[in-house]
Amino acid sequence: MIYVDVKGNLGNQLFIYSFARSLQKQTGQKICLNTTYLSKYYPEYKYSLDDYILNPNVYVEKKKKLPFFMNIYSLPSKAILRLLAKSPKIDNRISILAFNFFSKYGFFIWLKETYINIKIRPHKNYYVTGFWQSPKYFDQIKKNLENELKPKHNLLKHNKELFDIICQKETICVTIRRGDYVSNSKIKDSYYLCGPEYFLEGVNEIRKKYSEAVVVCFSDDIEWVKNNIDFKCETYYESGTDPVWEKLRLMSACKHFVISNSSFSWWAEYLSTRNGCVIAPSKWYVDERPVDIYREGWKYIKV
Template sequence: MIVIKLQGGLGNQMFQYAAGLSAAHNLKTNLKIDLSWFNNLNEVDTPRFYELDNFNLNQDFIISNQYYFINDPLKKRLLSFGKVGLDSYKEPHFEYDKNFMKIKNNTYIEGYFQTEKYFKNIRTEILKSFSIKNEPSVKSKEIINLAHKNESVSLHVRRGDYVTNKNASKFHGLMGEEYYKKAISIINKKIKNPKYFIFSDEINWVKKNFDLPKSSLFVTHNKSGIEDMRIMIECKHNIIANSSFSWWGAWLGRNQDKKVLAPKVWFLDDKTDTSDIIPRRWKKI
């Protein structure tokens, strides 16, 4: 058994589940999900909820008081009859950790795992797990058909808590208009007649402040992030923000010839090694 602790927003939860699934796959064992983080948010955290129930994946949850961690002396002393002991693995740094492949069965895993290196070996299984349960709305179907008929390019502008939450703003930073101008210029040179599909949690701000191609389609009808991600996945090419959300919108796309443009600077914190987060086949700008 592998237990994965989920935390953060949709994109982060997807990275964590994918890493946990990879570990379980390598060990030929089952994966369980720990949701306890969502019950212990503090005031400075952006409100988050479990969101993987939108996907066709196995949802096997643990009851936290059934387990203890064998490398935690306090919890060992609190051990009671019937509990199961688990080893513990905590991601030591942001870049890929080769020791992840040495994880043994019956391990509790905690971290962010923001690189495909943890799970690219099971891509087919990941694609199946992250297929969306519900059918798209009529409007979404129309936009997806349009994406299929054109050289569609999803363009994601992340604002939200990157603006409103001081801690998130200091850590992540925002991608400015210059980044998107450069990305669009590159796409225009590489792809004939691209059509841009614009996604943002502040779409009106984008309309007012960004000079985007006149033929751009602003995706505004969806009430949930999962529906935006569904359309991103169906676009043939992607311009992503420094966001795990649009990272997955690009990674799950099935176009073999897709162009993905991503920011060189993922975090403002230059002490964090983000060299592994962007796949080598994507272009950093």
């Protein structure tokens, strides 16, 4: 069995599932998605993978006790991580050494944004905790993911007209993340990079090549977008009230993308099969920490 610690909102959960799915493909083991820590430490987050088809050999466990050192939310773990963060070079060396040691026994613990090479050894059980935000972990099963990461639910009736427009036109999906990126000062200091100028420049860049392209906006604050950003072209707006599985369905049906530094935004582009242009911010975090989330062929705008 592959026991997986589920974290974050849908975007993070999709990365975690995809990593586990790739591990499953290599080992033949069943997957147990463990939501114990999600509900205990972050009750505001919802387990969202239930809305997707997924592989039939996937189970959900709400109260599975994992080995104590897998709980990154415990006070001892937080203290160690805080101490190591003061010296990034030492932190990185220790993280790699710890990963290599634990992985020998089937424990995959990696909290970095960078990719780490995985060596698979046969074990009865595997335990996984991390965010796994790199396509390098699961690009080899992309077709499987495209088939499995589809909503169980039908398209909502009020979105039929918008969905038809998205599928029939040269649509540019613009995802504008606000929410805690602007309202929470701590999060803003780490994540807020993409202001109105970024999205305007991204749309203009795509429309230089595709002059007939239209914009479809998605945001957690759609009224703010309507009142503050004028793309000066035909523009449509998702209601802002749809469930996340519906938003992602609409987003991934678009052809071109101006993404923000958000895992949810990233997955909309990854699950699209229309091979359009992708514009991304030149860095993913304010502090410019190294990441492996970028994909080949993207174009970047300096932020």
